[in-house]
Amino acid sequence: MDIKAYMQRLGKQAKQAGREISKAQSGKKNTALFEIAAQLELHREFLTAENQQDLQLGKEKGLDTALLDRLELTPARISAMIEGLKQIAGLPDPVGEISQLNYRPSGIQVGQMRVPLGVIGIIYESRPNVTIDAAALCLKSGNACILRGGSESIRSNQAIATCISKGLEISGLPKEVVQVIETVDRDAVGELITLNEYVDVIIPRGGKSLIKRISKQATIAVIKHLDGICHVYIDDKANIDKAIAIVINAKTHRYGVCNAMETLLIAESIAAKVLPLLAEKYTMAGVELRGCDKTCALIENCLTATEEDWQTEYLAPILSIKIVADIDEAIIHINNYSSAHTESIITEDYTLARRFLREVDSSSVMVNTSTRFADGFEYGLGAEIGISTDKLHARGPVGLEGLTSLKYIVLGDGQIRQ
């Protein structure tokens, strides 16, 4: 197989299909989403059988349990994919929305129209349900997409791709609106991220090393989702009950997620009161604590945190704790060590809450709530394709709107520039 020629063909087809889907009516796009859902329903056995082959091969290759778990398409997960398609069909169509259409002194009317980006390349790891999520979000937002899943899920992804193609065909849309790369050849990724003529943006989903490598090698713009070194700062004006509930939730609700808290900051004047209570709860939950010297002096079973700890996204039952003098020191620590993903302050003080919201430079900044809420569903986006840690274009959870752009539209009746 000539990978270069193959990817050029995919790119060319995607660009052409992108033009079609960009002008497709909302109703037609929704029909396609429902038809794809119907195809998944119809082919449950086929999907399961193909997935079993991936699982079998994965076991033979010695993939670890967590990876095998993510790879599995259980009946419940197939149902969730079907449900997800229907939910995305139910979201408002962002494409074509016109905003701020105002008359200018010259007599022209100037506004902005929301438009698709064009062709989106998405590179992801083992979870096959991403194939459906990504396809559905791109389709609804009027974009064509080229999808590249993990090699260990190739059969599952191809089975899903068949359902998507059929759904598109039945609803009268070009099946090239969604193309799943059919080869596990790694060179396909290198080609995809340099298809400047055809692809408008690359979205990598996966581990930090994958994303860093792709960002470095891509010649196309990348919407990045890097690490989440999230902080919660308990201020001395915090309601202690709320504070404890929130920081326990932010750390222990799920460990392996990017919006879990990794570092707890606490105001010095309440540390002696709060930290022993917290330490007990964390220890019961099996969380290892690593604190600054002052923290270690207040609680038992606390390891000394090193400089590296403040820079680490544990994704594990480990928490670093630092006692700070006040909000100023907290903000300085956050702006130095945070990955600019999500931070939260716990306080009942109006002025400090207002300062924290303005001065902390992260994609989500919160008051009196858990960092675990940083999520497209919780924010009301309906779905998300990832959480952007970039500053340009889209910051935070990326939903349909993040897959679109705004062009200017100008209406006149003969005006010329003086």
Next chain:
Amino acid sequence: MDIKAYMQRLGKQAKQAGREISKAQSGKKNTALFEIAAQLELHREFLTAENQQDLQLGKEKGLDTALLDRLELTPARISAMIEGLKQIAGLPDPVGEISQLNYRPSGIQVGQMRVPLGVIGIIYESRPNVTIDAAALCLKSGNACILRGGSESIRSNQAIATCISKGLEISGLPKEVVQVIETVDRDAVGELITLNEYVDVIIPRGGKSLIKRISKQATIAVIKHLDGICHVYIDDKANIDKAIAIVINAKTHRYGVCNAMETLLIAESIAAKVLPLLAEKYTMAGVELRGCDKTCALIENCLTATEEDWQTEYLAPILSIKIVADIDEAIIHINNYSSAHTESIITEDYTLARRFLREVDSSSVMVNTSTRFADGFEYGLGAEIGISTDKLHARGPVGLEGLTSLKYIVLGDGQIRQ
């Protein structure tokens, strides 16, 4: 001079200053803009004297007349810079604006806050007034900036930089909010566009080759302003008087600008009626015409357009003309050859106008008006730092809003994720 160390220092200072300016009150930022204006007023003679030295050196080096003209700081241009500062002071502050703050089912409130990008690096060519425009837009939008002008305007830019520094100091803001690179060493640009630790975005302003080179070499995100191959399509339902006025304006109002029309498309059924009238006017204005075969058959003094003509931004009194069957052929031609800058349709037909607005994939899409309106001032942005031909982040004229991003803010009263 150790360029690497020098640029690292500038970057570090800019990042620190960026944190200060990001939280500065609107009033203080406006005061700074007025103080900078006052400094320019106070130092008119100094500015003129320094500029004269640049001009003298430029003449000795044999710079062409157009370049020397752009380089000159006349009293009127100094007045325009002062006026520009006051206008930008008068614009609403985009920073901190909160939108779409809505309650979610969980009880949290989720909204978006407009925030500065951080540190912006701007690379531009000979016009020294860009130094003021860029500084003012960055300051107002809460960003720090590092500016790099053309080597031929180094003394003028340094003189302006002195005024900016004094204005910032008087108003109590760090003078590192605006830093103008003090050396003409070309390596400084290479360092600037790879200062990932400190700089958030690069905006190059200048010729296509400069922008392409910078985009290729930069490891930081670039907001690009590439070429403007702008089209006007005269539909067979056009009002002929409006059509003629608009296409004459779009081509002849100014030749060397990116929003000038470079290709005229016209519906076959009205070509014989309209083209001879137009050809006469263009010829009188000194515009060279290059047409498709059908065009050449209708008008005199018309050269045959080659494939290359459809791909060329002339920036000169040259126009390519193509007769097309209808709007479908027009849109296909535009989507193939346009640089996605600005296109306009001339028609009185409601349905075709609506289709053109939706289906043409350019940063500005117009009905019944001149492409020359594609401009930040005309659109009501107050000022612009360039016209983006990118799709991500900002498309079309980039004003204060394009220099900001949206972060999510979340307000709760103790909510935890279930």
